Amino acid sequence: MLKLLTKSSVFISVLLLAGCFGGGNYAPVVERQERVSVASDSHKVARGDTLYSIAWRYNLDFKGxxxxxxxxxxxxxxPNQLIRLKDSGSGNTQAKTKSRSVTPSAKAKTTKKTASSTKTQSTAKSVSSTVALNRSSYPFRWKWPAKGKVIRRYTSGSAVHKGIDLKGKLGEPVHAANSGKVVYAGSGLVGYGNLLIIKHNEQYLSAYGHNSRLLVKEGELVKVGQKIAEFGDTGTDKVKLHFEIRRDGKPVNPLGLLPKG
Known part of the structure; x- marks a missing residue:
């Protein structure tokens, strides 16, 4: 009888201990879910990021x-600046952003101001730069970024493909599809390899991915048809050019804008 009681006590103790340790595993799961939720509303700036590349990553309009x-x-x-991806509706956004103290040496990327706009107000700067950019690309007609055959088309819905893929050989030229300003040059966006993003006006941006070499730098003005990169296979399994066009932050079908034939 004594042995039976002893065994029962040991069994009950084991069950209690298992319950304690097992129950302790639930809290970290909840914490991880909360962290994911917070992270989805913000982006922590990494070295090499630009506002344009962050907007591109999350399918957002850079102006918004x-x-x-x-x-x-x-x-x-x-670097390490927290960029909110969703508007909370608070009117204190600008004040909160300005109150943060960040040293100039920690700068991620910056776009140089033009000499002609240094003495004007911020609103005038935005308008004048837009007009200048539009004039530089007038008439606003797209050109093919490369001569290769389209090997994958733009698709939306469940099997989304935000641009087109063009066939080519390693080192073949990639051209600017329209005039504009280089607002990102790097390899920080997963799945794009060596990537260029060009701003054509306040609505349209274009992107050129998987390049072996980038021949232009951020802040540089480029003309339609100018050689800006070379075909490569960075970030993918074969040599190709991935080309996208976005309007107000949303992907559009490049084949609807590029010349036929």
Whole structure:
């Protein structure tokens, strides 16, 4: 009888201990879910990021992203700065952003101001730069970024493909599909390899991915048809050019804008 009681006591103790340790595993799961939820509403700036590349990553309009975070042109951001991806509706966004102390040496990327706009107000700067950019690309006609055959088309819905893929050989030229300003040059966006993003006006941006070499730098003005990169296979399994066009932050079908044939 004594042995039976002893065994029962040991069994009950084991069950109690298992319950204690097992129950302790639930809290970290909840915490991880909360962290994911918070992270989906913000982006922590990494070195090499630009406001344009962050907007591109999350399919957002760069103008709206700038407004949400109280960031004015030329849209300078800094490593470790927290960029809010969704507008909370608070009127204090700009004040909160300005109150943060960030040293200039920690700058991620910046777009240089043009000499002609240094003495004008911020609103005038935005308008004048837009007009200048539009004039530089007038008439606003797209050209093919490469001569290769389309090997994958733009698709939306469940099997989304935000642009087109063009066939080519390693080192073949990639051209600017329209005139504009280089607002991102790097490899920080997963799945794009060595990537260029060009701003054509306040609505349209284009992107060129998987390049072996980038021949232009951020802040550089380029003309339609100018050689800007070379075909490569960075970030993918074969040599190709991935080409996208976005209007107000949303992907559009490049084949609807590029010349036929």
């Amino acid at each position: 992203l700038a407004r949400t975070n109280g960031i004015k042109a030329p849209y300078t951001i800094y």
